[in-house]
Amino acid sequence: MTLPVDLSTTLGNAWFPTPIFTASGCASSGRELAQFFPLNTVGAIVTKSIMSKPRHGRPTPRMAETPSGMLNSIGLQGPGIDAFLAKDVPWLLEQKARVIVSIAGETVEEYATLARKLRSVSGVSAIEVNISCPNVENRGLVFACDPDASRRVIDGVRKTIGGEIPIIAKLSPDVTDLPSIARGVVDAGADALALINTVLGMVINLDTMRPHLGGRTGGLSGPAIRPVAVRAIYQVHAALPKVPILGMGGVSSGRDALELILAGASGVSVGTASFGNPTALIDVQNQLRELLAQRGFATVQQAIGYAHRGEGL
Amino acid sequence: MELIIAPHGSGSKWLCSQPEGAEIDVVAPLGTAFGIPTEPINALLIGGGYGSAPLFGLADVLKNRGCRVDMLLGASVGAKIYAPMEGKRSVNSLKIYTEDGSMGETGRVTEHLLDIVSDRKIDVIYSCGPMGMLSAITELVSSTDVIHQCAVEESMACGIGICMTCVLPVTNDDGSTSMLRSCIDGPVMDGSRVRWDLVGKVPEVHQ
Numbered sequence: 001m002t003l004p005v006d007l008s009t010t011l012g013n014a015w016f017p018t019p020i021f022t023a024s025g026c027a028s029s030g031r032e033l034a035q036f037f038p039l040n041t042v043g044a045i046v047t048k049s050i051m052s053k054p055r056h057g058r059p060t061p062r063m064a065e066t067p068s069g070m071l072n073s074i075g076l077q078g079p080g081i082d083a084f085l086a087k088d089v090p091w092l093l094e095q096k097a098r099v100i101v102s103i104a105g106e107t108v109e110e111y112a113t114l115a116r117k118l119r120s121v122s123g124v125s126a127i128e129v130n131i132s133c134p135n136v137e138n139r140g141l142v143f144a145c146d147p148d149a150s151r152r153v154i155d156g157v158r159k160t161i162g163g164e165i166p167i168i169a170k171l172s173p174d175v176t177d178l179p180s181i182a183r184g185v186v187d188a189g190a191d192a193l194a195l196i197n198t199v200l201g202m203v204i205n206l207d208t209m210r211p212h213l214g215g216r217t218g219g220l221s222g223p224a225i226r227p228v229a230v231r232a233i234y235q236v237h238a239a240l241p242k243v244p245i246l247g248m249g250g251v252s253s254g255r256d257a258l259e260l261i262l263a264g265a266s267g268v269s270v271g272t273a274s275f276g277n278p279t280a281l282i283d284v285q286n287q288l289r290e291l292l293a294q295r296g297f298a299t300v301q302q303a304i305g306y307a308h309r310g311e312g313l
Numbered sequence: 314m315e316l317i318i319a320p321h322g323s324g325s326k327w328l329c330s331q332p333e334g335a336e337i338d339v340v341a342p343l344g345t346a347f348g349i350p351t352e353p354i355n356a357l358l359i360g361g362g363y364g365s366a367p368l369f370g371l372a373d374v375l376k377n378r379g380c381r382v383d384m385l386l387g388a389s390v391g392a393k394i395y396a397p398m399e400g401k402r403s404v405n406s407l408k409i410y411t412e413d414g415s416m417g418e419t420g421r422v423t424e425h426l427l428d429i430v431s432d433r434k435i436d437v438i439y440s441c442g443p444m445g446m447l448s449a450i451t452e453l454v455s456s457t458d459v460i461h462q463c464a465v466e467e468s469m470a471c472g473i474g475i476c477m478t479c480v481l482p483v484t485n486d487d488g489s490t491s492m493l494r495s496c497i498d499g500p501v502m503d504g505s506r507v508r509w510d511l512v513g514k515v516p517e518v519h520q
Contacts, residue, residue: 032475063478063479077480276471278473
């Protein structure tokens, strides 16, 4: 028998009953997964990053299998913010799901415009500002690889959105000094950090002897990147212990989620695991509850960053 | 449940290595099915390679509805046609084509397609096979009234509509093009709606 564990968690001023969330880009806008479990039974639905205008994304092939993971090259296909706010967000709120809207832009101004449109929508728990999507035409547009550009995007969103709704800045692990990028976006007004986006990769097809993906490069996800995520979360939590982290990267079991929490994550997104197992979030959540109880944790809060104990944090 | 799997990658090879009666966690059915007519029609079923697999069950259903069912199967070599003899049971006529002539006639299933369509007064073509074959059939019948329902093939990560990897450019009612997921908006699609020329490309930006 296991004792009841309080799974509730917070990111900034947003409260969630459990720390297990979908990962943006791995749950579309929620409807598809609702066939497999009620969306209000998980912490939150993080929607696929939305841009100002409808977007076709990148050409196929958009996917390549890799050892313990996969590469994707979707390129932010989506209906655009207006259709998204008119159709998808109201539907999610009707399901009593907690919603984190992920936004992506090509310019600092586009992020601010998206934030302005979101400001008028009530019921959204938080905004994830995706400044690290690897599948953009120009690598120069990956704001999260540039400390100054990262700060300007978050600053623009913060000024537009006002002080209420938490801003979660989603960062890339493909940088030399992640804690300094993290510190920059927190100084600019981010309330929380999402770590990590996919890792930039490439597969070459031996039949065509060219890059396999239509977009040539893609984002690596799945268990292959979990140690990178654990490292990133651990490093950033050590540098900024008061800043909540939404952790993600290769989580497919309760054991993996606990690992990220111990490293310093307040919440954990399950992404690629849902592709092979549509009820992965529920499985991860149940296993996590069990593992916390077995280790004598009465709350998730006690386990956050527990791997750092005795390190003077 | 009977599963027909081509052992290409590690997952499909693992599935093929499972013994009969093995318990496997399955999410099914997914996506769209072949549309079954309410009245008896003349149907032509076309399969390329292992694309013949879903057509035998379809042939039975159509025959039970009183349809006339003809079938064309094709592949590069005879060994690549899945269960060529299975077809004979459930159809009015079966014709096999191979590119090397190792089975049936030498050539492709599209060889005499328009003649067959007019001779047999075909109303609907149901097809499954490589994208090049589906595209060629669509082009051939574009000048006719024949409805072409094709089961498309795209690599998929999830199969349930969440990953957006398996998209195909499809024409909307207003003439614009959307990238639709072949896992949930397909695999069976109206061939005339698929923008075959844009597969593997990105459509012009719409506002």
